[in-house]
Amino acid sequence: MPGDTLNINNKATAQHTYDAIVIGSGISGGWAAKELTEKGLKVLMLERGRNFEHIKDYKSASKDPWDFEHHGQATQEELKRHPIIARTWGKSEPIIDYWANDVDAPYTEIKPFKWWRSYQFGGRSILWGRQSYRWSDFDFDANKKDGWAIDWPIRYKDLSPWYDHVEKFIGVNGSRENLPQLPDGHFLPAMDMTCVEKDVAARIKEKYKGSRHMIIGRSANLTAPIAGRTQCQFRNRCWEGCPFGGYFSTQSSTFPAANATGNLTVRPFSIVTKIIYDKDSKKAKGVEILDAENNQTYQYFSKIVFVNASALNSAWVLMNSATDVWPDGLGSSSGELGHNIMDHHYNCGASGTVDGYEDKYYYGRRPNGVYVVRFANLFGDKRDYLRGFGYQGGASREGWSRSVAELSVGAGFKEALTEPGQWTMGMTAFGEILPHHENKITLDKTKKDKWGLPVLAMDAELKDNELKMRKDMVSEAKAMFESSGIKNINTWDGGHQIGDGIHEMGTARMGRDPKTSVLNEHNQVWDAKNVFVTDGACMTSAACQNPSLTYMALTARAANFSVEELKKGNI
16 A cells, blocks of 8 residues: 555565565465465565566556557567567556566476466466355265265365455355355455346346356456445556556555555565475475575575465475475475366356347446356256356447548547447356366476576366367357347357466365375375465366465465464474
């Protein structure tokens, strides 16, 4: 918040001791720092990238579109620095430099893999889509029910109070629907659907006899002020950084809370190269870092370590922490470290035009959409694949950028564009990817990054279950639109490379048995009980809902447990 300043660690200090070290400053790292500092611990938060301050560093957030030097497009030079992002829709002038420099920090693609990374304070909490859904026991039970992979060591009842805790703090808007597969939460007032969305939702409900539900999305955008943060201004420019604090990010939410305790130290440009393991105590002593600016190595010590570098980087830290005790890395005793990569596969869906609402419009630029709740393989529904999918989308009217073929020049053209155009509606499917053991990452020691560190090699792809699901995702979208009177329906399937959903999960999964998992039910590494992993790496399955809310709840729960264990002298 305005006036907050970082307590930056003195880089000249080679060794220093804290109660806790948090690796990463994104969505889960910010929550770890908040919870631990508020419980009285002195915390060092390590961020591998630059410092990035709320409001001050949102360089484009208050610009008008015509103020952009390159009209919103990334330059060729910027695209050269970001060859992975250049393959995505993220190559936008306002935020291209929010993404990691892929040349400095490359990786090996054994199979095509899109890895969206943001190496700056706050990480991807600035850039996330803010969709915030609870998981249900349909999700936590799924592996056991299907006989797939391993069972989750927790259930919804274990996480429910922590979902409450997180939602009350970050602010999630949504509607109460009483759906067992999508539990209701602690909601701010829901955003409004457009008139077309409301009518389409009603027609879907009628057509499918109440078995399918199109609801307004549940997003971490404020519809009422919370703790000094101003409510959403409906600008829909969230990923540039919100000067109003209208959505949850580390900068606007968890960092100010942690910083207010006086217990937080943040050290940017700090690449954690390994967790220091003590054979005698069988615990971690701290971490070793490489300063990204001066290439000097420093060590920091703590009683507990929270690993929140994002799923794949967290696995990298664990793998690179190899010792003669654990030659394949800390947490590798089960043989599962780096395996079971998941994502949400999307890039497919349907769109069409809607007639009959020409006299209707809507307010502002809503930074949210509608959500079609999972219905496949639930409540007696059976498909030729496991698990299911949801849809995100919305209906709106074409704006000034549409093409008007009959009026291509002159005053008539300008006048036509002052009126809103055709109503259109589209939705994109998000499907669950199973935790396939063979979908994995490894250290590629033949290839180094800018700092001479080994890079990750990505070996993951969609399997038969996901490919079958994709056909259904497209056909069901078309069927629902047809039943709703939508015209000129177009379907698409652009294919999916793992990582492109930006929901990477797995690599250090939770479980009940140290022989088959990396973490226990409290997110502790089996091999070092004072090390906790609470970002996407810990996930045992993927569900089809956006996962970030679950990361936050798991982090708050693990932080509470870690402090209780410290007090008891157990870690």
